[in-house]
Amino acid sequence: MPAGNPIRKRIVIIGGGFAGINAAMGLAKLPVDITLIDRKNHHTFQPLLYQVALAVLSPAEIAQPIRSIVRKYQNIEVLMDQAVGFDLDRRRVELETGALLEYDFLILATGSTHSYFGRDDWAKLAPGLKSIEDATEIRRRVLLAFEFAERQMQEAGTHPPLKFVIIGGGPTGVELAGAISDIARLYMASDFRHINPADAEVLILEGSPNILAAYPPDLRQKAAQQLAGLGVTIRTNAHVSDIQPGYVMIGDERIDSTVTLWAAGVQASPLGKLLGVPLDRRGCVIVDQFLNPPGHPEVYVCGDLAHVEENGIQIPGVAQPAMQMGTYAAKRISRLVARDFGSEGTGVNQPFHYFDKGDMATIGRKAAVANIKWPFHGRWSGFPAWIVWLFIHVFFLIGFRSRLAVFRQWAWTYLTFQDGARLITGSQELPGWDARYGMQDGSPIVHPAPPIEQTAGTAVTGT
Ligand SMILES: Cc1cc2nc3c(=O)[nH]c(=O)nc-3n(C[C@H](O)[C@H](O)[C@H](O)COP(=O)(O)OP(=O)(O)OC[C@H]3O[C@@H](n4cnc5c(N)ncnc54)[C@H](O)[C@@H]3O)c2cc1C
Known part of the structure; x- marks a missing residue:
């Protein structure tokens, strides 16, 4: 022109x-x-996806229809x-x-x-976190694992160890690990009668020598300490060579995994x-x-x-x-x-x-690491960093209603450990697991498979 x-x-x-x-x-x-x-018809605030994946926030609190974001501008046409x-x-x-x-x-x-570095077949076994659909799928798997364990405990008096394996120790892996540990130890503590959710193990497998590789060494170390405080185990230099239903391989070593999540690439x-x-x-x-x-x-x-x-x-x-x-x-x-x-x-x-302006990553419900470059320079960790993280993330949520709703929901869950969006939607299958008997495919079954006569009243009974 x-x-x-x-x-x-x-x-x-x-x-x-x-x-x-x-x-x-x-x-x-x-x-x-x-x-x-x-x-999609909506904009997703991806930094808070893990809060949906771990049932603290609902999808509508971190996503907004694109049409409503640009509603007042007559010269913007939206096409889905x-x-x-x-x-x-x-x-x-x-x-x-x-x-x-x-x-x-x-x-x-x-x-x-x-x-998935050329192994797209791993996607079904180890979902990653990028969209609302991914977040609700992760939520489904994590919550279902606890339901299966409760059922097995109720019927057989034991269940295979609950193990959540997160592949990748970048910000997303660290946030997922901290949040899984939190929901197991705090939010679900009184929801179950037969299992102790706090016994669940959370493991991060990181291929490089450090988690949070982009952060300064002192913050990496603080992050590792804060994760250890939450009971999260970290294995670095751990190159995953295969993912199968119910387990992950690192070379010849097999690591059982109730739920495997991908945060690596x-x-x-x-x-x-x-x-x-x-x-x-x-x-x-x-x-x-x-x-x-x-x-x-x-x-x-x-x-x-x-x-x-x-x-x-x-x-x-x-x-x-x-x-x-x-x-x-x-x-x-x-x-x-x-x-x-x-x-x-x-x-x-x-x-x-x-x-x-800097980077920050949360570690569970009240800790974070923050490498702040604006409006001042500083490296923070622990609770003060988490408060900064909270305000920045709420501030950048698009839409006033969303901001208020998220803040209210957070404050409520934070203070009471109640509510949250702990809904299991969709399929009732978990790769590698049998709702009644534990792990399939040669994995250790720690109790004999009992005959099941009475199924009425159980929450999740397989498909
Ligand atoms: C779990 C997670 C946590 C994160 N945490 C943080 C954090 O704490 N801090 C931070 O700064 N960053 C974080 N990030 C990264 C940050 O969200 C991304 O860098 C940012 O979203 C990139 O913005 P974008 O506009 O390039 O792409 P996106 O926000 O991904 O948007 C791309 C859009 O394009 C649409 N689209 C894709 N393909 C097509 C197509 N063919 N036709 C039409 N539409 C299409 C998608 O639906 C999507 O709406 C996180 C990311 C994830 C996944």
């Missing part, structure tokens, strides 16, 4: 995550037409659809429903997904590949300082999908950079649009710069 032609520009944003929503908000007040596409292809030369996006959308600017922000959304531009080894699109892939100044790639480097170091795939990239893309497009309307185009050549 030649400079000076004030025709309304069409902007297509793919992905309603942190980057996409921030880009849409940044563009909403301009005289442009925006189409925001997501395959999946992008499946691009024609960059003709500036078109192809959607799964067959529609072809034309654009003047494209913002691509479809995030990342789990990587991430790869970029497969959509990046369809652009036909250079990618890094995780499938992220390599972009320049303006977030454009080579040869396409009209395309912006933001968030987890983008490979952006500053001073030779890759910007991490976390929420802050994603939000800042979305905001940057909106600002740059608005400057380019303003130039078309006759302004001087001041700031058009300003590159993206990541403003790093």
